[in-house]
Amino acid sequence: MRNAFIEELVTLAEANDHVALIVGDLGYSVIEPFADRFPDRFINAGVAEQNMTGLAAGMASEGYHVFTYSIANFPTFRCAEQIRNDVDHHRLPVTVVAVGGGVAYGALGYSHHAVQDYALMRAMPNMVIAAPGDPLETRACLRWLVANPCPSYLRLGKAGEPRFHESVPDIMPGRWVSVHPGDGDAIMLSTGAALGAAIARADGRAVWSLPLWSMATKADQPAQLARHGRVTTLEDHLADGGFGSWLAESVAGTPAAARIEPITLSPEICDMVASQATLNRIGGLTL
């Protein structure tokens, strides 16, 4: 996903001279293609995420679409108020990019685990969450974001995720994308890099992905839910404030709510040191 991200961003920046990238002193062996190609639109803000985000908002207010890039919680929780006030409230085109969504940096420990980021971002009224499930959804998300500049959060896994689509899918906020067909009316629906886990647990069910979602598009969920039976959601995030919770809130108080079955990470993994695969298994995401 990291490689698809930087390749696609370079391609988009070729055609859009207002696309800029600011990193928080991270991105070694990832961001060089952009930095080398567009030195006047690449800034290393240093280890200073609040300023990185505030200055991204300032640049965005002058016509740039700024991507801020760092690991897991550093570009999100560390500067949550800058995202809330400077970016989201002013509806500025800043895309916060976190690499290492979920527990991709497993053994680096809790400081590097992004398992509450959906909760933070989906509480912001103007924010669009872009959580691609494979490298092709990553490209689709970037294309949508550059074409529709807005306060946004791009959550990437790491490197080496498999492709699950044949080609770059058509996506829009709030609309589920079919990944593969299945039998019966029960389905799997995932967001972000949990897509692989959803496919592995499908057991003949159809698998869908939702790579773009937001507070505003919660209202679009009941109609899509009505087309299916039981909907099992998967996410590499805690249940509280997560994707399954968002979906359930969209039909809260109606019979459809009982058909949603969220699979999330158990908070017990927050105290553990282990690889991503092990944490996802112990946390209950994978079998």
Add this chain to the structure above:
Amino acid sequence: MKEAPLVAAGPHDTKALARRIRCQALHMVTQAKASHIGSALSIADIIAVLYGRALSVSPAAHRHSERDRFILSKGHACVAVYAALAETGFIDRALLGTYGIDGSTLMAHISHKVPGAEFSTGALGHGLPFGTGKALAAKLRGRSWRTVVLTSDGEWGEGSNWEAALFAAHHGLDNLICILDYNKLQSLRSVDETLRLEPLHSKFEAFGWAVREVDGHDHDVLIDALQGPPWQGGKPMMLIAHTTKGKGVSFMENRVEWHYRNPTPELLAEALAQIEREALDA
């Protein structure tokens, strides 16, 4: 459509403008029963010099691409800026009467929805990073407009300001002016008793800024500092403005309580009378 050249407003009589800002600010907080009058009076002279003389801005083209950008980082002192915007023609004076009431655009912290206001603040330590981004954008695109950020003294407890101070110096943003309203009173006690900033002048010099220290109520030195070219090529500018919280109203000066209180009608009349007397003396 091609943009017409920017025709800057003014110049205004900045002393008279400062008095009108003080009077309007007093009326607004009294009517809305709102706080922070001490903070607004502290910056009234700085705001008058900015809108009356130093900023290249125009009410007729408040989004002009070549305008100077002014950001009030101490958003709680917004009545001073709203008053200046009304007195220089950006907004209707009648709008000031809606301050703080239901449905007004005049939120009790500065709001970007008000014509002439660039950025909403209220949480401290946001204005300088944001302004740094604007100054960097201007540099990257070879534009000549300037960014001016007005901070409080207490908000230099925020780490984000020091992050921006490092960044602006590292990138040589000599199109960025930060004014520090140094009234030396925070929300509970003095700056010295809360989180000491001194030695401030040498601290900012050590951070790589060009630094000037002035009387923040002396219009001539403020005009000299805020008008014209960068003080030193390649360095952002830090104007340490020594001010008095509550300036112009004797019973509000240097009193923490006027960070919070709003005047009774009797105290409002007394405050306005003091400002009138100052006008006559002038």
